[in-house]
Amino acid sequence: MLEVLQLKKHFGALKVIDGIDLSVARGEALGILGPNGAGKSTLFNLISGNLRPTEGSIRLDGKDITRANPWTRVRGGIGRTFQIPHPFVHLSVFENVLVSATQAKGRGIAVARPEVNRILDLCKLSHRARTPAGELPLLDLKRLELAKALGTSPQLLLLDEIAGGLTNSECGALLDILETIKAEGVTIVWIEHIVHALIRVATRLVVLAEGSLITSGTPEQVMADPKVRNLYLGVE
Numbered sequence: 001m002l003e004v005l006q007l008k009k010h011f012g013a014l015k016v017i018d019g020i021d022l023s024v025a026r027g028e029a030l031g032i033l034g035p036n037g038a039g040k041s042t043l044f045n046l047i048s049g050n051l052r053p054t055e056g057s058i059r060l061d062g063k064d065i066t067r068a069n070p071w072t073r074v075r076g077g078i079g080r081t082f083q084i085p086h087p088f089v090h091l092s093v094f095e096n097v098l099v100s101a102t103q104a105k106g107r108g109i110a111v112a113r114p115e116v117n118r119i120l121d122l123c124k125l126s127h128r129a130r131t132p133a134g135e136l137p138l139l140d141l142k143r144l145e146l147a148k149a150l151g152t153s154p155q156l157l158l159l160d161e162i163a164g165g166l167t168n169s170e171c172g173a174l175l176d177i178l179e180t181i182k183a184e185g186v187t188i189v190w191i192e193h194i195v196h197a198l199i200r201v202a203t204r205l206v207v208l209a210e211g212s213l214i215t216s217g218t219p220e221q222v223m224a225d226p227k228v229r230n231l232y233l234g235v236e
């Protein structure tokens, strides 16, 4: 579904992404691990079109989207969340999701309304539908970030540290929602530092370090990889 070929993003002398090849199959749930500053969010920004690569190409369903605008990619089926949620704080939860559901695919309000209600139900936000987004506690803010991405009807969903900052039980509540989304057939690529959460959803893991992918495999294979143990624990 997604193919990243020899992708590079350099900021001056800083080689943040330095020749990444990555394929994601339809229906897959891929987890991306990596230390702070490894280039994970930059990789997402390149895939979603928020940044243009220095070199390399990106294909979605065989079509070259390397130079496509972010909104063209959204219409092509790429949805994403951001590490720091920035909802419209004065709009209600319902209105925030309505914005993405109407704007992303050019749907009218009457058509989008039942879909928004379905998404709020899925994300356990129905009881907050009329609450201004600026008044939400963190878990609901994360749920809203997810709901806004789902409002664009993505086939490929990019999650950037969606569980960051949550308590264990809050993280569990979010995982239940992610498992439902996965079961609905949405392809997921999830950057996350909380490994136990990531491996509940991910069928495959890759590890990004200093702009390169250093390993890929099942969660068991990757967590046992000496390169990964060395990166995180300083032991081989």
Ligand SMILES: Nc1ncnc2c1ncn2[C@@H]1O[C@H](COP(=O)(O)OP(=O)(O)OP(=O)(O)O)[C@@H](O)[C@H]1O
Pocket (backbone or CB within 6 Å): 011, 014, 016, 034, 035, 036, 037, 038, 039, 040, 041, 042, 043, 083
């Ligand atoms: N627009 C930019 N200009 C210059 N440097 C940048 C820019 N965007 C990111 N960087 C740098 O690129 C490096 C990778 O940043 P990135 O946010 O992709 O890392 P990350 O792996 O997502 O980290 P974290 O896990 O902390 O979120 C960092 O050193 C960052 O300062």
